[in-house]
Amino acid sequence: MRYVVLIAYEPGGWAEASHEVRQQHVDAHHAFERYVDEHGRRLSSAALSDADLATTIRRDGGGSDVVTDGPFVELAEQIGGYYDVELPDLDAAITAGRLLPRAYTVEIRSVVGVEGYESL
C-alpha cells in the first residue's frame, strides 16, 4: 500500500531547538527511513516552508478567485513536511510513524486511485 505520512508540528520548534534536540530529530528521521527501506520503499519526501509563508487561492464560485498571503486555516500545529512511502499495511506505517520525532503529530493517509481517472 502507498501511504503519505503528514508531519505536523508547533511552528518555531526547530528554530528554537538546541543542537542536541536537532540531532535527535535527525536521528529519528533516519530511523524512519531505515525502517521504510527495510520493509518497503521511499517514493518522495519534503520539508515544507512555514505555513505563514503559504499562498492561498480562495475560490468564490464566481469568476473572481482571490489570491491571499498565508495558510487557509490558522492552527496551533501546522503541516511541516511529508513522506510518500510504500509499506505492506497500516501496522507497518504506524510502526514507522512512531519512529519520527516525538515533537510531531503524525497523520497517515493511504493513497487511493480515483475511479475512472487512472492517470490521477
Place this chain on the structure above:
Amino acid sequence: MSVGGPAATSGDPADVLATVVRQEWGRLTALLLARFRRLDLVEDALADAVETATRRWTRDGLPDNPAAWLHTAARRRVLDRLRAEAMAHRKAPLLIVEAERVEGSPVLADPGDLVEDDLLRLVLMCTHPALDPAAASALTLRLVLGVSTADIARLFLVPEPTMAARITRAKRKIVTAGIPFAVPSADVLPERLDTVAQTAYLAFTAGYAPGSGPDVVRTGLAGEAIRLVRVVLALRPDAPVLVALLALMLLQHSRRDARVDDSGRIVLLPDQDRSRWHRDEVDEAVRLLRSPGLAGPVTLQAAGYAVQARIAVEHATARTAAETAWDRVVAHYDELVALTPTPSARLARAVAVAEASGPHEGLAALAGLDDLLAHSHRLPAVRAELLTRAGDRDGARAAYDLAIERCGNDAERALLLERRADLRPDRDGAGGRGGRVTPTA
C-alpha cells in the same frame, strides 16, 4: 477445533442454523477472509449462504455438517463473484486460477490451530486502534459473532440505517487504510489485546447505561460482549487483560435480574434481592481472579479491570449489604486510585470511606473533586447523602438541589427528588432510609 466439528443433523433446521451461525460465524468469516482477503465479498457471501440454507435445509433436510455446508456455499459464492469481476475487468485471471486451484484442498480437515489463528486475526482486524471504538465494537459483533446489523442497531439503540452506515464506514476504513488481517508480533500483541478488551467493554457498558431504553435489550448487548470476550479468551487463555475483564463483566452482569424492580425503576446495590444474583457467574469470576496470570506483571489496563473486579467481589460475596467488608473495599479503591487517579475512582473511594469510617471521613475524601467533576450530578448527590448522615440537613438540601439540576437521567432524578423530599425538617435522625450513598446499581 476446526470449522464444522460435531455435526448436528437432527432438530429443527431453523434452530440448527441459528446455532451454527451463533457458534461458527466468526470462524467461517476468518477462514474465508484468510483465503480471499476480500471483506466485502466474504460477508455478503456468508449472508447469502445463510439465506439459501434457510430454504434448502427446510426442503431437503439438514446436511451432515452444517458449518461445512455454509462454508462451501459461501466459498462458491465468492468464487462466482470473483469470476464475474474478472470477466468485467479482464485483469484478474491469475487470482481465479489460484483460488480454484486450492478449492479442492481439505480446508475443513486443517489442524485447528490454523483456523483459530485466523479467528484471532479477524478479531484483531475488527478492533484495530485506528478504527473508531464504537464502530469497532459494532463491527466485531457483526463479523466475529454474526449478530445481524438490525440486531446490533437495536442493541446500541440507534436506527438500523445509522448502524449500517457505521459498519460500512469501518469496513471501508479497513480496506482503504490497509488495516492488516494479521496477528502482530509478540511485543505488540499485549497492547492489541488491551484494545480488544476495551472494544468489548465499550459494548458491555453501552448495555448498562442506566435508565435509557428497555433493560432487556441492553442486557442482551452485555451478554454479546461477554460472548466476545469468551471467544477471544479461548484463543489466548492466559491473556491477563481478558481474564480480568471477563471477571469484571460477569460480576456486573450477575446482578442484571436484581437491578430493576417490577415497575422498571433502578434498584440500588444495597437494596437488591441478592437471591436474584447469578451465583454461578460470581463463582466463575472469583475463580478467574485467582488465575496465575494475574499474579505476575500485567498492563495498567489489566490491573485496573482486576481491581474493579475485586471490589465487585466484595459486594457479590457479602451475604447482606450490612456485612460488606468496607475496609477491604477501601483498600481496593486505594489501589485503584493509585493505578488510575480518575475523579470517578476518587468519588467511589470516598463513598467506601464513608461506609467504613463514617460520613465526616467520607466528606473529607471528597475534597478537591469539585473542579474535576464540575458537571457531574453524582458528586453533589454523594455529598448530599453524607451531609444527611452527618446531620446537616440544610447543606444536604442545597447539595440535592445542585444534583437534581445537573442530572440528565429520568430514573436517577426521580430517586434524587425522593431523597430530597425525605429531608423534612421535622424528621428526626440523620440516617435517612437505609443510607444508600452509592448510585451504582
